[in-house]
Amino acid sequence: MRPFDYQRAERLEHASQLAADSETLPLAGGTNLIDLMKLQVETPQTLVDIGRLSMGEIAEEGEGLRIGALATNTATAAHPRVRADYPVLARAILAGATQQLRNKATTGGNLCQRTRCYYFTNIDQPCNKREPGSGCGAIDGVARLHGILGTSPQCIATYPGDMAVAMAALDATVEITGESGERSVPVRDFHRLPGDTPEKDNVLEPGEIITAVTLPAPVSGKHIYRKVRERSSYAFALCSVAAIVDMAEGRITRADLAFGGLAHKPWHDPRIAELLVDSEPSLALFDKAADLLLEGAQGYGENDFKIPLTRRTLTAVLCDATGVEA
Amino acid sequence: MSVHLKQDSVDDRNVLDKTGQGVIGEPIERPEGLLKVTGTAPYAAEFKIPDCLEGVLVTAPILRGKVKSIDRDAVLSMPGVVAVLSDERMTGRAAQGMANAAPFQPAQDVEYWGQPVALVVAESFEEARDAAKHLPIEYETEEGPIDPAAVETSPAQDPTRQGDLAQAMNEAAHSVDVTITTEGHASAAMEPHAAIAQWDGSSLSVHASLQMLKFNRTELADSLGLDESKVRLLSPYVGGGFGSKLGISQEAVAASIAAMELGRPVRVVMSRQQVFQTIMRRTETQQRIRLAADADGKLTGFGHEARISNLPNEDFPEPVIQSSQFLYAGENRLLTLDMARIHRMTAGSVRAPGEAVGVQTVEQAMDMLAEKIGIDPIELRLKNLPDQHPVKGMPYSSRKLAECLQQGAEAFGWEKRPRKPRHTREGEWWIGTGVASAARIHAVVEAKARVSLQPDGTGMVESDMTDIGTGTYSILSQIAGEMLGLEPKDVLVRLGDTDFPPGSGSGGSMGASSTGSAVFLACEDLREQLARKLNVEPASMVLKDGFARWDGGQKALTELLDGDEITATGHFEPGDSTEDNLVSSFGAFFAEVAVNHWTGESRVRRMTGAFGFGRVLNRRTARSQCLGGMTWCIGNALTESLLFDPVDGHLANCDLAEYHVPVHRDVPDLQVLMLEERDGAASPIQAKGVGELGLCGGAGAIANAIYDACGARVFEYPMTPDRVLAALERV
Numbered sequence A: 001m002r003p004f005d006y007q008r009a010e011r012l013e014h015a016s017q018l019a020a021d022s023e024t025l026p027l028a029g030g031t032n033l034i035d036l037m038k039l040q041v042e043t044p045q046t047l048v049d050i051g052r053l054s055m056g057e058i059a060e061e062g063e064g065l066r067i068g069a070l071a072t073n074t075a076t077a078a079h080p081r082v083r084a085d086y087p088v089l090a091r092a093i094l095a096g097a098t099q100q101l102r103n104k105a106t107t108g109g110n111l112c113q114r115t116r117c118y119y120f121t122n123i124d125q126p127c128n129k130r131e132p133g134s135g136c137g138a139i140d141g142v143a144r145l146h147g148i149l150g151t152s153p154q155c156i157a158t159y160p161g162d163m164a165v166a167m168a169a170l171d172a173t174v175e176i177t178g179e180s181g182e183r184s185v186p187v188r189d190f191h192r193l194p195g196d197t198p199e200k201d202n203v204l205e206p207g208e209i210i211t212a213v214t215l216p217a218p219v220s221g222k223h224i225y226r227k228v229r230e231r232s233s234y235a236f237a238l239c240s241v242a243a244i245v246d247m248a249e250g251r252i253t254r255a256d257l258a259f260g261g262l263a264h265k266p267w268h269d270p271r272i273a274e275l276l277v278d279s280e281p282s283l284a285l286f287d288k289a290a291d292l293l294l295e296g297a298q299g300y301g302e303n304d305f306k307i308p309l310t311r312r313t314l315t316a317v318l319c320d321a322t323g324v325e326a
Numbered sequence B: 001m002s003v004h005l006k007q008d009s010v011d012d013r014n015v016l017d018k019t020g021q022g023v024i025g026e027p028i029e030r031p032e033g034l035l036k037v038t039g040t041a042p043y044a045a046e047f048k049i050p051d052c053l054e055g056v057l058v059t060a061p062i063l064r065g066k067v068k069s070i071d072r073d074a075v076l077s078m079p080g081v082v083a084v085l086s087d088e089r090m091t092g093r094a095a096q097g098m099a100n101a102a103p104f105q106p107a108q109d110v111e112y113w114g115q116p117v118a119l120v121v122a123e124s125f126e127e128a129r130d131a132a133k134h135l136p137i138e139y140e141t142e143e144g145p146i147d148p149a150a151v152e153t154s155p156a157q158d159p160t161r162q163g164d165l166a167q168a169m170n171e172a173a174h175s176v177d178v179t180i181t182t183e184g185h186a187s188a189a190m191e192p193h194a195a196i197a198q199w200d201g202s203s204l205s206v207h208a209s210l211q212m213l214k215f216n217r218t219e220l221a222d223s224l225g226l227d228e229s230k231v232r233l234l235s236p237y238v239g240g241g242f243g244s245k246l247g248i249s250q251e252a253v254a255a256s257i258a259a260m261e262l263g264r265p266v267r268v269v270m271s272r273q274q275v276f277q278t279i280m281r282r283t284e285t286q287q288r289i290r291l292a293a294d295a296d297g298k299l300t301g302f303g304h305e306a307r308i309s310n311l312p313n314e315d316f317p318e319p320v321i322q323s324s325q326f327l328y329a330g331e332n333r334l335l336t337l338d339m340a341r342i343h344r345m346t347a348g349s350v351r352a353p354g355e356a357v358g359v360q361t362v363e364q365a366m367d368m369l370a371e372k373i374g375i376d377p378i379e380l381r382l383k384n385l386p387d388q389h390p391v392k393g394m395p396y397s398s399r400k401l402a403e404c405l406q407q408g409a410e411a412f413g414w415e416k417r418p419r420k421p422r423h424t425r426e427g428e429w430w431i432g433t434g435v436a437s438a439a440r441i442h443a444v445v446e447a448k449a450r451v452s453l454q455p456d457g458t459g460m461v462e463s464d465m466t467d468i469g470t471g472t473y474s475i476l477s478q479i480a481g482e483m484l485g486l487e488p489k490d491v492l493v494r495l496g497d498t499d500f501p502p503g504s505g506s507g508g509s510m511g512a513s514s515t516g517s518a519v520f521l522a523c524e525d526l527r528e529q530l531a532r533k534l535n536v537e538p539a540s541m542v543l544k545d546g547f548a549r550w551d552g553g554q555k556a557l558t559e560l561l562d563g564d565e566i567t568a569t570g571h572f573e574p575g576d577s578t579e580d581n582l583v584s585s586f587g588a589f590f591a592e593v594a595v596n597h598w599t600g601e602s603r604v605r606r607m608t609g610a611f612g613f614g615r616v617l618n619r620r621t622a623r624s625q626c627l628g629g630m631t632w633c634i635g636n637a638l639t640e641s642l643l644f645d646p647v648d649g650h651l652a653n654c655d656l657a658e659y660h661v662p663v664h665r666d667v668p669d670l671q672v673l674m675l676e677e678r679d680g681a682a683s684p685i686q687a688k689g690v691g692e693l694g695l696c697g698g699a700g701a702i703a704n705a706i707y708d709a710c711g712a713r714v715f716e717y718p719m720t721p722d723r724v725l726a727a728l729e730r731v
């Protein structure tokens, strides 16, 4: 850990002003940032603690719900509206980390959590994300956790979280405040693909602070969050599926799907809903959906298994959602 | 008074069954339990020592080579930094268990990625850590092999050859020939390696987290070039060892050197990553099992050929085939152990070295053989229990294996039938059951303990023995209490200090039988001393509740002692009794596992373990040991695996988020049956080792249950979803 300055922001403008400095990072629950500072992966000169800003509220907004950036994962997952109207979100959050971590983890911090790539967290290894231009240790290395969709020769890391996958399925929106004002970005566009600039995880610019995530009006359907992992808790997803699927008269009427553990962002492919909606569910149809999803998929040796695993997990979720017998 | 016993003959007097207090076996709570759950039991790094400096180890980010230069000045000017040490005496590796000599020196000859090469000392931990990350070191690098499968091997021990296995396989009515692999394991103890060293100008005192103090003292003294009498080690509480703290390791040696050089106390605590990267690993293994059987299912041939690895110049060979020597019959035998030399951190003792990976593979092969023959797998095992050691011919001192299989089956609700997979499905999950035998060799080592009766009638036990979370404090208070007629709470047990007589240390499940026997011997002597005071035969005197009773009278111990303290030191040494007999603990595992049809995720739904390990000294702590072992079986079977980079050989998953030990949700209801035995060859207290038994074979029961559930035979441990899916696709 490098020595650093600590500032506590009393007002939002103050926070974004301070965070506009490229050597400054906002601190929320600290469950990711402090770990990475200890490993010297993150070396901010200044931490601006946003924990005292009043961004912890979860409140009705129109027919939807606005979840403050500082609402803890525990509070969000336990919120009656989330449980009643957005169960996929509650399930995704509860599938992540541990109770202790969720008590500290916040909405904003969870969205911005960094990859779990082993090479990113080991400063004695090459990593383009941590040190642009140093190379990617994972491509020829231990790539078990790594991506199969939207990877680049510079980086094959995954966004490791669960909460954002459900938010992508729900088509939620991230609210952001920066020095130059406010903007909203769909969760589906918040994280980036690595391309040639893997050091940038998401679209936040220096000084921009996430203030909330808003969920649109609830939609009917079965809410499923399916996370495949080696041990049954306290492990990141090998692959995960967030799904809201509805049926009427034997046909699929809604299929909002997003995928975790596969890419540098929660993966959402609009073609899947186009294919599924208005169709009669069947194994053959699900297979076609998997074909679409995995069209450009590429494994890196150790994670080749994710391709068939994702196909099978998607099928399992769709069978569960539609009642098709395997 | 000192009493010495070298145990050459079987002790079947069963003294502890005849004494009167009745506390042996009782599930008493740990005397130190409250301290531990309230966080007030001090672990090595937690002692408050004034003026203490903080040291952080600097590790080499290269596979192999030499330190050419260290630019000390670059960090000496950083805030708080006091010194940068790269002393010749620093050790690059930990000592192997019971090495009793300094580990590999100097640390500056790098043999594996992450080897400590220097120590930065500063006023605060944060300053030391920051400076350690900034210390410029130049290396001369060398290449070295890192892939255990790609190098030539050489025999790690003399093979066992009897008859002609190849011919037996040819002539067999039924046979199995299968190769199974296991991956490296980490001990993953909760407490990281830590030491605080203090030097007063002539002698050294070190708070450390260690399992076997008498050996560690010699190892540390030898590393430093000090006389042993100048070194004192203190480890009253150890937050888990699992083999990783058997030998002295890098942080204790470095802290000692720093304290001696700087004249101030120095604390060195390894980071979690350093513990993973520099402390012993269990080797990965590749094991070929061959079983030949006649038409009745009697084994005619038994082969177990294992490949292991270690660093150059490390002797320790993971004894994969240890219990294969005697577990099952088969006249024609071939058992081999071959070593590959590669540059990964030292391979050493990690939780039940040998059997923890060597039994489960045999048990998978037995399951396959039972299927081929078409009989119940328990029946196959019962048919093949030898009457004596299949090669050496000595008798089993005790063996409850058949009873464990039978009573365990009953308790578990085992359906006796030939295995036929895919019989039960619940939604997406295939459900199956599996069985495996358990075996773990019993060992004892020399141990001493001092026991005294205080004038107030309470007892005291002192030994440098450690309690690494296993319950040693409890059982020693029970043995002394039983022998001296005291409630265990009236016996103060003091451990983990080399100023006390040298016990066995904790390791290899030897502690209870070895140090427990030393306590027992000391107490026998105290009983004689009391009997002499009363002028009666010791055998005719009953000690109970603080009173001595004999034919015709009774007297309180306090009265009898009359203001004096009486003391005896017990000195136990193993002798011929464990040479003339085959002494081993045995048991059986039963597992019910659910395998997800879609994802290949496997989850253990329930598990039963039935174990015979001699006398049960404390049903609570013994059961906890069995529970812990069975939990490790789940990790071993399903999740645990060290992942090494194929390019530069470094360990990639080096924290508890990514090295997957089982979490609570992975561990279902575990049922433990303990079958009492009296094994007088094992020790004068008729106890055998229990700590490790619970993890020797159980992963095989889980593997067999996976097969019974979904029809996939997986031959790679751990059986992660990708591997199960790949095997499912082969079905």
Ligand SMILES: Cc1cc2nc3c(=O)[nH]c(=O)nc-3n(C[C@H](O)[C@H](O)[C@H](O)COP(=O)(O)OP(=O)(O)OC[C@H]3O[C@@H](n4cnc5c(N)ncnc54)[C@H](O)[C@@H]3O)c2cc1C
Binding pocket: A025, A026, A027, A028, A029, A030, A031, A032, A033, A034, A035, A050, A069, A095, A096, A097, A098, A101, A104, A105, A106, A107, A108, A109, A110, A111, A112, A113, A114, A160, A161, A162, A163, A204, A208, A209, A210, A211, A234, A235, A236, A237, B657
């Ligand atoms: C062992 C372990 C296991 C875990 N397992 C899982 C899992 O299975 N699934 C899962 O989803 N997660 C898991 N997590 C990750 C956990 O969810 C995150 O650490 C947590 O959500 C981060 O939130 P925080 O508030 O603590 O963020 P912090 O650590 O405070 O911050 C994280 C990052 O976000 C930035 N940031 C924080 N708030 C804002 C804001 N409002 N605006 C802009 N930037 C901000 C910080 O600058 C920092 O870069 C695990 C974590 C650990 C340590």
Ligand code: SF4
Binding pocket: A115, A117, A118, A119, A120, A126, A127, A128, A129, A130, A135, A136, A137, A138, A139, A154, A155, A156, A157, A198
């Ligand atoms: S995958 Fe990305 S994060 Fe991992 S080493 Fe490569 S560049 Fe770094």
